[in-house]
Amino acid sequence: MTPDRRSILAGAAGVALSGLPWRGVRAQAGSIKIGVLNDQSGVYRDISGPTSVACVRQAVQDLGTLGFAVEVVTADHQNKPDVGSNIARQWIDRDGVDVIVDVPNSAVALAVNGVVREKNKVYLNSTAATADLTGPQCTPNTVHWTYDTWMLARSTGGAMVKAGGDSWFFITADYAFGHALERDTTNFVKAQNGRVIGGVRHPLGNTDFSSFLMQAQSSRSKVIGLANAGADTINAVKQLAEFGVTRRGTKVAVLLMFINDVHGLGLQAAQGLVCTETFYWDLNDRTRAFSAKVKPHLAGNMPAMSHAGCYAAVLHYLKAAQDMGVAQAKASGAEAVARMKAMPTDDDCFGQGSIRADGRKLHPSYLFEVKAPNESKGPWDYYKLLQTTPAEEAFRPLAEGACPLVRS
Template identity: 45%
Template structure:
């Protein structure tokens, strides 16, 4: 019995007995609702200085802070604290930060983890430490496949959903001969594999592939091979500044004029801005959020822009949603202990401006609608960030790999 629960001196014996009996039957979760160390501590671990910093970076930190402020800054009567770190797209650095956060700084949950190789490593560490990780910006499907974890959530998208949506659109336009340029690390490999699977499943043909190192600046050799391959679609399994450089150089080398359509398997608002609509117009890709989609999206974007100077990418908007859902689950669980919070996160529906009617599947995959996007022509743009149009909505049960095809042990029949 704690000091606050001790019966007051002078109470009649019968009254003391009633109070003790009531305490014994009161639900434990409510009687003991509290945060460990009297604080709930969150970490944002992302690319803060490399090729993905523009689409993750401090924008993710801004969105996480917004979520904490919107929640009131406290949960279970305890303050919510936020730390952030630069994973530098290196598993050793990302793991070092995550281990320090868990072992020394008592971080309860890590968000973002915007590099697939780092995300896979951190998810395994998180499982060992019995904390929670929410991968907002990583793409590899292994996070909810063979490497799935009861402590891990894959929040925004994955490479299956990106590839399936974009490939379907291109093949629907009669573009069936594909060549892939791929970033040579876990994210690129996964995106390429999912893209090739989708092309073949939909009756297309893969006429060649080539891999480029992360942070490549000169894509001329890869583009020459694509031009000579006979492809009419160039599948770009690259991201960030690599994507920007590849699409710009496609325009410079005349591939687009020759009828080779770029298909970005991961593209974001900031990438299109950097490429410019003159070159990017017509570029097709799949996303989870667009700032100008509806009133809720626009309202959040306006708030975010006042703090960060521009509308959010899908990762930055999703960070708000992920942190908010986690805090709601902590409140509902009455504790920040990982098993109880994860149970509530899976039990509670996700319904906000980024995710309508979403849910967390047993393998950790968030099932949500995805959006097929197309970059506007310059004449269609009404302002600096009016760059994209929503072509169609892809229902969540069609966007992501079916549970029956998952390699996650949590989804296998007993």
């Protein structure tokens, strides 16, 4: 038995043990099969991994009686595009998977995006950040739900420049996500008459940032932009603190940070950092209700925006499948996504919203500052809200994305 097959079987077994009404690994004609494809063991485990799976299961449970069965399987793509695309093909061709969800790592996401279009299934992206998924690589089969590099660059990057950070040095994860985030942030910096002095790129899963930090310091830039995520961000921020970078007046722009990263850093190290998220568990009554409901299934973790996106995207997809009929939803992923776009969205994580023609899900974004230890009232009370960007302004304008669906 191959490792990928073991992962799939283990995921299905985990679902069966949860007590929810799905069984087996072979989809039936009257059922929907959802594959949660993510990082179960690497640098993005905390921002995807088992918590995303739990949130997908919660979405199924919350809808109650659908009139059709739902099965969930999981697999670890190991942050490798070839592994991810191979799992996607096996799931669709052999195991009858109708929908693939989550997929952190933009290189893997772009590969899966192509497979799903070829097979006419559905891809609900929550955790891959590249805005190319709703730009040149957009397809009628993909919905990009939670956040993207354009939104992060506009919110966090734009705020740093307005605050006087007009010279930048980037420390960038050397793959599609990091490249896209650096590119989009650079565009916003230059548009506000700022300049990029230089940058370095590091491999995924890097542990020693000392040489990169020395180059950043020697550049004398006002801002060091971290275009990475997950464990890479945690390691970089910890070492920035050890180097005493911020004590010398240099600002750090953590362009993608999740509440789980703050938890890993601790408030003593993370205090004062500014980040952008589209969901926070303590944002309002609905987000608190969702988080309280799912928290018992998270083994000490809390939902970040990436996990909330998995929940909300699956919830909306299942509503669309119920509306159009499960047979039609299974027969054509493009038609299922079209139905999703035609229906307004509403869930406890993001509130009311919509999905554009390019597959971009629209909702507000929030600029947060991490609290100091003496400001926090308890576990996971980490953010104070600085700014809200409304849904119609938070993401790249439709006409500027170069999405073939829009041009046609």
